[in-house]
């Protein structure tokens with residue numbers, strides 16, 4: 001693998017990639033513009049670093065657009081097979097050209113007119129391309145809508161192998177500085193996708209062996225999967241969730257009313273999330289079952305918890321995490 005940066009983007013294995021981060025410029029491009037990636041340089045550098053020692057024979061990508069990212073992952077990781085889906089009618093000329101002439105393009109299997117929220121179609125594609133073999137990498141850069149992205153996550157995350165990565169790009173569109181109102185025009189009025197990232201964070205407390213690591217960057221998030229003794233649950237989010245996650249639904253619902261919370265609200269929300277995580281850990285440490293949670297939901301834990309919990313109170317700070325892996 002050889003990468004050479006230049007003023008338009010970079011060359012990888014002799015193929016030129018153009019980087020465009022501004023959504024307005026990306027959508028205004030003419031069709032003859034070649035292989036265009038809608039990603040910033042720092043994300044490309046994160047990928048170079050993350051995958052420097054990573055083997056990914058089977059990749060599933062959501063969101064093709066001009067095909068730059070599909071060709072990039074294909075050139076970088078040289079998978080046996082890379083399946084990519086998109087809502088669009090068909091491949092753009094630059095991508096078609098790569099598929100027809102690229103020396104390594106035979107491994108790319110693009111599917112158009114596929115909705116990432118269509119679980120049945122995703123299942124058909126996954127099964128016909130991979131059988132039941134596990135995926136090594138999933139990259140979701142498609143709708144950036146909460147519900148659609150959640151459906152894809154719940155379907156594809158269980159298909160990942162232990163040690164595989166699930167990457168969600170552009171999770172923070174509801175909160176970024178957007179003077180040109182570009183995100184507003186594209187996503188305004190939709191529930192923020194940050195809800196999903198918080199759900200995954202809380203799911204990582206509940207399914208600690210399954211999601212041992214979640215890295216959150218300002219605009220993208222990387223979830224790592226690990227082995228678990230139990231088979232992966234069919235649905236990771238949010239119905240298999242703990243009491244703390246149920247409580248979080250209330251927090252995120254109220255956050256949705258104001259799509260751009262103030263810094264104060266976000267700090268408060270972050271504190272609530274930390275507290276909820278401690279509660280989740282506490283409940284697990286005390287083998288408090290989900291049925292108990294359901295019975296107690298709607299009550300305040302402090303007043304209505306079983307006697308042992310009342311007597312001991314909630315651990316705070318490092319104590320709450322002591323002895324936990």
Ligand SMILES: C[S@@+](CC[C@H](N)C(=O)[O-])C[C@H]1O[C@@H](n2cnc3c(N)ncnc32)[C@H](O)[C@@H]1O
Pocket residue numbers: 036037038039062063064065066067068069070085086087088114115116117141142143144148
């Ligand atoms: C930001 S672009 C992807 C760019 C590409 N991954 C890259 O980095 O260059 C988002 C793509 O997602 C597609 N998309 C939007 N909603 C979708 C959905 N519900 N299902 C599948 N694809 C969708 C759009 O057609 C668009 O091509």
